[in-house]
Amino acid sequence: MEIWKAAILGIVQGLTEFLPVSSSGHILVFERILRAETGGKNLFFGVMLHAGTLVSVMFAYFGRIVEILKQDRKQLLYLIVATVPAALVGFFLGDAVDRVFFGGKYLWIFFALTAVLLLTAQARAKRARLLRPVDLKTALASGVAQAFAVIPGLSRSGTTLSACIFAGAEREKAADFSFLMSIPIIAGAIFAEFLKAFTDEGFVSAIPWQSLAVGALTAAVFGYFSIKILLGAIKRGRLTGFAVYLFIVAAIMLANNFLCLF
Numbered sequence: 183m184e185i186w187k188a189a190i191l192g193i194v195q196g197l198t199e200f201l202p203v204s205s206s207g208h209i210l211v212f213e214r215i216l217r218a219e220t221g222g223k224n225l226f227f228g229v230m231l232h233a234g235t236l237v238s239v240m241f242a243y244f245g246r247i248v249e250i251l252k253q254d255r256k257q258l259l260y261l262i263v264a265t266v267p268a269a270l271v272g273f274f275l276g277d278a279v280d281r282v283f284f285g286g287k288y289l290w291i292f293f294a295l296t297a298v299l300l301l302t303a304q305a306r307a308k309r310a311r312l313l314r315p316v317d318l319k320t321a322l323a324s325g326v327a328q329a330f331a332v333i334p335g336l337s338r339s340g341t342t343l344s345a346c347i348f349a350g351a352e353r354e355k356a357a358d359f360s361f362l363m364s365i366p367i368i369a370g371a372i373f374a375e376f377l378k379a380f381t382d383e384g385f386v387s388a389i390p391w392q393s394l395a396v397g398a399l400t401a402a403v404f405g406y407f408s409i410k411i412l413l414g415a416i417k418r419g420r421l422t423g424f425a426v427y428l429f430i431v432a433a434i435m436l437a438n439n440f441l442c443l444f
Contacts, residue, residue, distance in 0.1 A: 183227065187218045188393035189400050195231040196238065196404030199368075200361065201412055202300055202340030202424050203431075205235075207289050210334055211435070214286070214444050229375045230394045234401025236368045239361055241402075242409045246362070260316060260359075264325035264342075265366045271329040272370070283333050290435035292335025297428035303344035304421045313352040316359045320349040324356075328363060338364065339412065340424070357416045361409060 194212050198205040209231075213219050220228035240247065250257050271279075327345035331338040339360055346356030415421060438444060 183218050183389045183393045185393050185396050187216045188227070188389070188397040190216060191218065191220065191227075192231060192234060192397040192400030193404050195397075196235055196401040196406075197408045199235040199401075199405055200239070200339050200364070200408040202296065202337045202343060202421070203428055204293065204296060204335050204337040204340070207293060207335035207337075210286050210289065211444075225375055225378060227389045227394060227397060229372055230398040231401045232368055232372045232375065234398040235405040236365065236372065237398075237402045238405030239364055239368070239409060242406055243358075243362060243365075246358070247365070250362075257316070260318060260321035261362055261366065263318065264321040264328065264359075264363050265370075267325040267329035268332065268367055269370060271332055272374070276332065276374075279332050283335075286334070286435070287439060289335040290432040290439070292333055293428045293432035293435060296335070296337045296340045297425040297432070299344040300340055300421045300425045300428075303347040304419065304425075307347050307353050307419065314350055316346065316351050316355055320346050320351045320356075320359070323349040324359065324363060328367065338367070343416075353416050353419065354413070357413055 191209065191212060194208050195205055198208040209220060220231060250261070323345040324342040327341040328338060330336060331341045342360040342363055343356055346359055347353060351359070415424070434443075
């Protein structure tokens with residue numbers, strides 16, 4: 183893979199991993215456009231992209247992570263509870279989801295569904311009067327939402343953020359919890375992809391180390407900026423722009439199903 187393609191895919195992964203627009207859906211689209219792939223024999227490149235985004239969220243929340251590990255055991259329990267549903271779905275149904283949804287035929291449906299979730303959550307946040315911190319109910323709701331987000335096009339950050347808001351959590355607390363939830367899930371995905379790549383006897387990475395490094399670096403840098411962008415949007419209560427963007431992308435993907443544009 184050429185370095186410029188690796189850079190573009192890294193930027194896409196970094197931005198869309200944390201913005202509520204679906205990283206898996208966007209990576210599928212850009213793989214087609216660039217005639218590149220992050221699976222198969224090049225699966226290790228996908229591992230490096232995820233590693234980059236893991237670095238970005240850990241850097242952004244390093245202080246909070248240390249605090250949770252040292253003294254906030256209740257929050258740690260909530261994060262564990264929120265991780266379990268997605269972990270189970272990924273372990274037992276991951277391959278089935280790949281077979282059904284990774285062709286891209288249904289991307290438009292889940293892009294549009296994410297947009298609807300964002301608009302509904304934004305309206306719910308504006309109407310809510312009694313807001314509470316993240317609790318067990320919020321953790322369970324966001325955990326179930328994260329399990330559904332294994333489907334490409336259904337944004338992980340968008341669904342978990344919306345679930346937290348629907349459960350009554352304050353917007354900024356919901357965003358923080360959504361980002362913290364991503365750490366064990368991304369780490370688990372890296373581990374699973376790593377094993378899959380290197381236990382396959384036919385695995386041979388055709389991607390040079392320069393492209394791997396550029397992909398990981400751009401994913402980390404743009405992942406960090408995307409966290410800051412979303413936190414700012416949530417603080418101002420402005421998720422409409424993301425929803426409009428997703429409706430536009432959904433329309434393009436629906437048209438592509440008939441016209442085969444890419």
